[in-house]
Amino acid sequence: MKGLQRLLAVLALLLTTSTVALAAYPLQVSDVAGRLVRIAAPPQRIYVQNGNTMTALALLEREDPFARLAGWNNSLGDSDPSLWRLMQQRWPHATQLPLLPFDSAGHVDLEALLRLRPDLVLLSLESRPAVEGGRIAALLAALNIPILYVDSSRNPVAHLPAMLQMLGQVLGREAEAQAYLDFYQARLNAIQQVAATAPRPPRVFVEIRAGRLGLAQCCFSQGNTAWGYLIEAVGGRNIAKQLLPGMTGDIALETLIGLQPDLYLMTGTQRQRKGARTIPFGYDISVSEAEQAMTRLMQRKGLALATQGAGGCVQALYHQFYDSAFHIAALEHLAKMLYPDRLAALDPDQTYREVLKRFTTLPDADFVFHISRNHAGEPC
Secondary structure (H helix, E strand, C coil): CHHHHHHHHHHHHHHHHHHHHHHCCCEEEECCCCCEEEECCCCCCEEECCHHHHHHHHHHCCCCCCCCEEEECCCHHHHCHHHHHHHHHHCHHHHHCCECCCCCCCCCCHHHHHHCCCCEEEEEHHHHHHHHHCCHHHHHHHCCCCEEEECCCCCHHHHHHHHHHHHHHHHCCHHHHHHHHHHHHHHHHHHHHHHCCCCCCCEEEEECCCCCCCCCCCCEEECCCCHHHHHHHCCCEEHHHHCCCCCEEECCHHHHHHHCCCEEEEEECCCCCCCCCCCCCEECCCHHHHHHHHHHHHCCCCHHHHCHHHCCEEEEEEHHHHHCCCCHHHHHHHHHHHCCCCCCCCCHHHHHHHHHHHHCCCCCCCEECEEEEECCCCCC
16 A cells, blocks of 8 residues: 555656646747747757867767757768867767758758758847848748857857756756856856956957968968957957957067067967968877967968067967856956966966866866977977
């Protein structure tokens, strides 16, 4: 009899839990574009336009961020091949998912997208003008397939919390989202408290994907986007912001020689194009490989003159942090560069490892995300 009572109690609990879960749908969420979107039921067939969004899903769907995907645009394999290899190691079946290219200009095979039978489409915020200015938005709306705009690149610090909270609601992973955001915000607050005491904002120049067009080119940068916002989040002044008419562009080396930034930062990536000579930050490389690539970049004509204001020291950092839910490590790296005396004990690499260990099931593996060199070839 007691056994029967216990069984009935368990069944009642399960029914109650199921009722609560069902009662949560349909729900209405606000996406990163500020649109209110109705989600009729828990999504089970998601299409993801930006493969880098998988870092956010790895925080929420910790056992398997690919489990609910119907297909995706694997831009991750191009932009961050070493992280994609790590994800394949953890989730080998991800390689079997249908691939469907979908760029920010809205170019996509609509029939192929519909054949995936998605019940939710996650699109990059930068693609919104093309999506809503063409056939895509109207067609998906007519078929009751919701679109949610996401972003962790255009404005990483402002948009990541909103994106994770929104996806946490939609996927029923609110606790996972909040746990990570509590960690993230505590780390960011600690940095910003130090930055607030600086006598003036340090002036920063960031050379994006240094060597992306070879060793003869310098100096491509970003203004009001991506790395520009990451710099500002830790109290730095992004000098490219005042120089670029748009979000990105080249700045003459002669201009930098005249401005003498307090910090000269290069970003590096394993993303390769013909003729590229970038610093191959990420997994599966050695410090010596990164140093050799950086040394070649520092030997470019005139660069020594542009870095005198930084004491001849050049810092270099993993580029893909700009489009990653794990970018708290980048913020710590930047803060330690800007306020070395106040933040000497900060260990950004350990922070990154803690993120993966506590909030994902990605394996631990060796990586190189940061190096610094002076023109004598020594760390600085």
